[in-house]
Amino acid sequence: MAKSEVYFTKEITPDSLIKIFNAMNVALNGKVAVKISTGEPGGHNFLDPDLIKDLVAKLNGTIVECNTAYPGKRHTPEDHWKTFEDHGFRAIAPCDIMDEEGEMPLPVANGKHLKENYVGAHLEKYDSMLMLSHFKGHAMGGFGGALKNMSIGVASAHGKMWIHTAAKGHSFEDSFSTDQDSFLESMAEADQSVINYMGRKNMVYINVANKLSVDCDCDSNPHDPEMADIGIFASTDPVAVDQASVDAVYSSPDEGKAALIERMESRHGIHTVEAAADLGLGEREYDLVSID
Numbered sequence: 595m596a597k598s599e600v601y602f603t604k605e606i607t608p609d610s611l612i613k614i615f616n617a618m619n620v621a622l623n624g625k626v627a628v629k630i631s632t633g634e635p636g637g638h639n640f641l642d643p644d645l646i647k648d649l650v651a652k653l654n655g656t657i658v659e660c661n662t663a664y665p666g667k668r669h670t671p672e673d674h675w676k677t678f679e680d681h682g683f684r685a686i687a688p689c690d691i692m693d694e695e696g697e698m699p700l701p702v703a704n705g706k707h708l709k710e711n712y713v714g715a716h717l718e719k720y721d722s723m724l725m726l727s728h729f730k731g732h733a734m735g736g737f738g739g740a741l742k743n744m745s746i747g748v749a750s751a752h753g754k755m756w757i758h759t760a761a762k763g764h765s766f767e768d769s770f771s772t773d774q775d776s777f778l779e780s781m782a783e784a785d786q787s788v789i790n791y792m793g794r795k796n797m798v799y800i801n802v803a804n805k806l807s808v809d810c811d812c813d814s815n816p817h818d819p820e821m822a823d824i825g826i827f828a829s830t831d832p833v834a835v836d837q838a839s840v841d842a843v844y845s846s847p848d849e850g851k852a853a854l855i856e857r858m859e860s861r862h863g864i865h866t867v868e869a870a871a872d873l874g875l876g877e878r879e880y881d882l883v884s885i886d
Contacts, residue, residue, distance in 0.1 A: 598831035598880045600838040605886065606804050606823055608648040614828045615649060615724075617885050620798055624721025628655040628687070629747055631728060631738075632677050635667040636814030639805035640681065641728050647686035653724060656688045660714045660747065662812065663754040664766050692716035697750035700787035704873075707760040707780045711745075711787040712753030722796035725832065729801040729839045731808035731854050734758070734769075735778065736863020738810050739836040740799040741870055745784035757784050775865055782869035785832065789875060799835045801827045803842065808857040821850035833876025836867050 601617045603610045628650050633640025650657060661674055668674040671694045678684045678691075692714025699710040727743040735742050746754050758769035760776035769777070789797060803824035809816035824842050829835040840858065843851050858864065871878050 598829055598834035598877045599883055600827055600829040600831070600834050600880045601883045601885055602825055602827050602838070603885050604825040606645070606802060606826055608645055610826060611646065611649045611800070612652060614800065614826050614885055615652075615798070617883070618798060618828055618830060620830060622653055622722040622724060622796065622798060625719060626653045626655040627658045627690075627717075627720040627723040628653065628726050629658050629723060629743055630683075630726050631743065631747065631811045632659050632668060632674070632683060633681055633811040634814045635677055635680065637811055637816050639728065639730065639807050639816055639819070640811040641726065641802060643682035643686045645802070646726060650687045655724065656690050656720070657683050658690045658692050658714075658716070658720070660693045660749060660754075661691060661751040663751045663758070666814065669751070690716055690719075692748070693750035697753060700791050702783045702787045703790070705783040705786070707776055708756070708783040708787075709761070711784040712750050712756055713748050713788065714750050717748065717791070723792055725797065725799045727799070727801050728805070728811055729803040729827070730806055730810060731857040732810040732861070732863070733813065734861065735781065735866065736858040736861030737840065737854075739801045739839050740832040741781060741785050741836050741866050744788050744832060745781040748788050749784060753784075757781055774862055778862065778865040779869045781866050782873055782875065785870055785875055786873050794830075797830070799829055799832045801835050801839045803827065803839055806843070806854055808853050820853045821846060821848040829880070831876035831880070833867055833870045833878055834880035837878045838880055838882060840864060840867070
């Protein structure tokens with residue numbers, strides 16, 4: 595089987611984002627959703643609007659998000675719209691809270707845990723999607739990249755808890771008693787439902803590996819990054835782009851990588867990639883193509 599191609603650049607600039615998208619030689623047609631994390635207020639590591647605005651404009655894209663399952667400043671549409679505004683995203687593109695008017699179920703085929711994945715109902719408005727992810731650590735998933743952004747990120751507030759509890763509960767508290775691997779496998783199963791709904795040819799994945807905190811952008815008080823920025827990864831394969839991002843952390847000469855590696859390993863974060871590969875969502879073997 596042919597390896598997936600993952601494109602890479604060390605440059606993290608508006609121009610390099612467009613350059614790496616163009617390198618994939620793909621087209622996102624129709625109404626384009628650009629899925630990001632708007633970032634919990636108090637945090638400061640989320641993708642800079644000035645970094646992404648030119649690429650979003652090139653795609654004539656709409657920046658999309660869903661509300662959080664936990665209390666905070668992105669839990670209700672009213673608060674979340676203020677976060678969109680305060681963090682500068684409404685100034686650069688049209689924006690959409692996809693579960694503002696409810697959710698819709700997507701079927702999961704042959705899932706060990708999920709039979710359905712609940713996503714923001716507005717997903718049906720879009721024909722194609724750029725999964726534009728800030729790659730970094732995560733307190734529960736070990737790391738967050740394309741697979742997390744596509745599963746937890748596209749899920750409605752209720753759907754997020756459904757994934758976190760591996761379809762065994764509906765509350766934030768229930769997530770703390772869920773078996774870790776079951777949670778990670780549930781993220782991969784949710785990914786499968788989104789890919790099947792949108793269509794593989796209508797999805798592209800970019801991971802920006804900068805501000806590499808051990809904490810997610812959902813944290814209002816994240817730990818400061820302990821290692822230097824790595825660069826940007828892009829692929830039509832979400833498994834390969836996350837695997838390449840993880841591999842780049844391990845192969846970095848930066849001694850500060852130890853904290854992020856500990857975070858990933860202590861949460862068995864790579865298991866999401868393993869589970870997604872087992873579901874046929876992509877390949878862990880890849881060819882890294884530098885565009886520098």
